[in-house]
Each structure stands twice: as structure tokens, then as C-alpha cells.
Amino acid sequence: MRHRIRGKKLNRSGSHRKALRMNLASQLFIHGRIRTTFHKAKFLQGHAERLITIAKRGLAKADEKGDQLIAVHARRQVARRLNNDRILVGKVFDELAPLYEDRPGGYTRVLRLGTRKGDNAEMALIELVDYERDDD
Numbered sequence: 001m002r003h004r005i006r007g008k009k010l011n012r013s014g015s016h017r018k019a020l021r022m023n024l025a026s027q028l029f030i031h032g033r034i035r036t037t038f039h040k041a042k043f044l045q046g047h048a049e050r051l052i053t054i055a056k057r058g059l060a061k062a063d064e065k066g067d068q069l070i071a072v073h074a075r076r077q078v079a080r081r082l083n084n085d086r087i088l089v090g091k092v093f094d095e096l097a098p099l100y101e102d103r104p105g106g107y108t109r110v111l112r113l114g115t116r117k118g119d120n121a122e123m124a125l126i127e128l129v130d131y132e133r134d135d136d
Helices: 014-031 038-065 068-081 086-099
Strands: 033-037 108-115 122-128
Touching (some): 038 068, 038 122
């Protein structure tokens, strides 16, 4: 039985899972949507939503107190989970957090796409809700 067991291991070591989560989150924030397996999408969903929530709360607290230095801690928390990519952290704080300011949660959606031809893995599309991406 799986009583009191949280999270998905995805048949990887802890460091491999951490790297996978970081890479998937980075690509999701860069592109707005990514195509991956269903279980990886569900694994990523909570992490990505948590990062956006941290950014929203950091900005809200900074505005409430009137001191932008308060948001530095939130930026550092998000940066730590996105491999210290300053450009990506800036995008989360400057574009995504203000976009979802009035939304109480549910910033991502997972859509099932069917199975992959090669190994019959269930595929899914995970995307940011209400995010208009720039097609270059």
C-alpha cells in the first residue's frame, strides 16, 4: 500500500529528479507550454505553480510595505529553484506574477495527448493558463 507516500520518484535518483524538475520548469517558463509525458507534467505542475506563488507573494509584500528590497528574498528562493538563471527569474517576477495577480491558483493546465508511438508512453501538454507566448 502507498499510505503516506508523497511525490513521484519517476525511477530516478534524487539529484536526477531535482535536475529534471529544474529543466522542465525552465522550459515551461521560457516557452509557455511544453510537451512531455503525463507523469512528468503532473510532477512539474505543483512545482511551477509554487514558484509563481512565491513570486506573487514577494511582490505583494513589497508593495504593501513600500520597500522593494523585501522582494529580494522571494527572488532568491525562485532563483535557487531555477538554477540561478537571472533572465528567467526576471521573467517570472516581471511577466508571470503580475499576470496571475488576481488568480488564486491554478496557473498551469495539463492536457492529455494520447500515447507516444515508440514506447506507448502517455503524453501530455502542460501550459501556463492565459499566457500569450511570442511565436518568433
